[in-house]
Amino acid sequence: MSYTLDRGDLADLARGAALLGTGGGGDPYIGRLLVDQALRHGPGTITVLDPDDLRDDDFVIPTAQMGAPTVMVEKIPRGDEAVAALRALEDHLGRRADATMPIECGGINSMIPLLVAARTGLPVVDADGMGRAFPELQMETFSVYGVPGSPLAVGGENGETVIIDTGADNRRMEWLARGIAVRLGGVAHIAEYAMSGADVRRTAVPRTLGLGLRIGRALRAARENHRDPVEALADTMAGTLYDKVRVLFRGKVVDVERRTEAGFARGHATIAAFDGPRTLELTFQNEHLVARAGGEVRCVVPDLICVLEADTGEPITTEGLRYGQRAVVVGISTPDLMRSPEALGVFGPRAFGLDMEFQPVEDLVPL
Structure with a gap:
């Protein structure tokens, strides 16, 4: 069912998107402020279309931001770059979009299509191509199931x-776009994967914006009612495409090694247990890729690895990890279309240079 979003929904959506971003995807707080300002001076509401409400021949152009999350903390967008990319792609293709859509539901890229919608009046489709956040543009369910990312339009500030x-060749598209983003200061805005409504239903992960909104509301309500945020998260995920939630570790952040290179934020973080010598190590490339405890894998991409503040349940991004934070690390199962052999070939562990096969989080951490 289609619905509308207004300024009052943005804080909860940003919180839920930060969780679905698995540590990456860019800071949704910045995106939230951009959308809030656009709605304040514009239409006031945004229409969110259910994928089932799309006509087969509707023309959908996803919009997004790309670059290193560490750069986005200091390099705030002007606000019209994504619209410029959309218009450039429309002009190139000779056709106007009927709707826009996220390429990923996590982080700032849950917000960029909303910003485009607030500035153009377009509706936003409640679906995306990652079901979380990934660092590279070919890592899309769109790409896995046959939609080309090209032509792609890049917009600068x-x-x-x-x-x-x-x-x-979506991998080469990513390589060229990444080089342009680096030369634009580490961040750029894009329009890509133009497709029909029928292709959206065939290739996208459905209703992830709505899921992000429900997650954000649940985490807020848990904090207000002094309830365990992980328990509230598990209840929210039950019956969805992400129905396996596992606590991987609880402890304090004791070390973070982070660097920005080639348009990505890469590094490691170590979390020490509250009650003993055990540690958990996280490896990330924008997003968390693998969690290891005692040398054993506890969760690995494409399943979600999410770090939450232990007391409040607020998601912590990879660029926000700091020494001394009290954290709970949660693993969440991805939808089945992201676990197929074709999908794992594009965004499974080996696509990130990890010498391991994918194992579902529910097998690695049984109840």
Whole structure:
């Protein structure tokens, strides 16, 4: 069912998107402020379309921000870059979009399509191509199931636009777009994976914006009612495509090694247990990729690895990890279409250079 969003929904959606971003996807707080300002001076509400409400021949162009999350903390968008990318792609293709959509439901990229919608009047489709956040543009269910990312339009903060067309080669599209983003200061805005309504229903992870909103509300209510946030999260996820929730570790952040290189934030974080010498090590490339305790894998990409503040349940991004934070680390199962052999070939462990096979979090951490 389609619905509308207003300014009052943005804080909860940003919180839920930060969790679904698995530590990455860019800071949703910045995106929330951009959308809030656009709604304040614009239409006041945004229409969110259920995928089932799309016509087969509707033309949908996803919009997003790309770059290193560490850069986004200091390099705030001007606000019109994503619209410029959308218009550049529409002009190149000779057709106007009927709707926009997230490429990922986590982090700031849950907000960029809402910003485009608030500025253009377009509706936003309640679906995305990652079901979480991933660092590279070919890591999309759209790509896995046959939708080309090209042509892609890149928009910069000084009005620059670039069209990239690599045909069906989505990996090369990512490589070229990443180089442009680096030269634009580490962050750029994009429009890509233009597709029909029928393709959206066939290739996208459905209703993830709505899920993010429910997660954010549940975590807020848990804090207000002094309830365990992980218990509230598990209750929210029950009956969804993400129905396996496991506590991987509880402890204090004792070390963070983080660097920005080649347009990504890469590094490791170590969390020490509250009650003994045990530690958990997280490895990330924008998003958390693998969690190991005692040398054993506890959760691995594409399943979600989420770090929450232990007391409040607020999600902590990889660029926000700091020494001394009290944290609970949670693993969440991804939808089945993200666990197929074709999908794991694009965004499974080996796609990130990890020498391991994917194992579901519910097998690694049984109840």
